Amino acid sequence: MGVFPSLADLVLPRTCAGCGVPGRSLCPRCAVLLTVPRLAQPRRFPEGLPPTVAAGAYAGAVRPVVNAFKEHGRAELARPLGVALALAVAAVRTGVPGPARPVVLVPVPGSRAALAARGRDHVRELTVRAVAELRAQGVAAEQRRLLRRRGRVRDSAGLTAVQRRANLAGTFVGEHPDGRLPAGALLVLVDDVVTTGATLCAAAEALAGGAAGGAPPVLAAVVAATPRPLPGTSGRATGSHGYRVRNVPQLHHDRLSGPGRSD
């Protein structure tokens, strides 16, 4: 942080991480792809998936953007991706009836192997950015690390949804929060991408059954979700438990600064 990103900006030629056009690290055309919140709907909807909103589809230019941040050290993407995550959190919150409630963002912890390989916890970085963005917009938000990983898990690449679920069973343990959660808080699991939903299912199960206290509702928000290639499904579809994302299209830049305004 500090001065180094600015120096890098001066020295390194910048191209859009999504489409490669020179200029910004995320061009407006690619940035807008992360301002279209939708309910995540994995092809085989896993039982126990919390209502999950993604800021965009994990497809097209969004995939290289997420991967550039996650795997290739494009740290300057933390801000636009954090803003996208904040947008998803704000959108998933609107689906809960009644007055607006505080949100407690719970990052899904990475595996020890993944954290060691990357040398950083990119989901926590996004969570910090998202909390800052939500607060700047007047949303009561904070981060709590209420989950930890237990034991070893195989790399999930190449596994089917069922195999992933079995691989993840018992992976997460809910932690006692330090201090009380805000009254009426919603717990929002946050992660970078949802594909099969198996990780979020396991995390939500641990969170709900764990020590969070008083079993507050568990929702989830991610930067991007694998699109469902079926006609007639949209971000306004009904998810599990009759949860419904309302007013999502109205949540654009007027409430959050939006990835396109980051640089």
Ligand SMILES: [Zn+2]
């Ligand atoms: Zn672009």
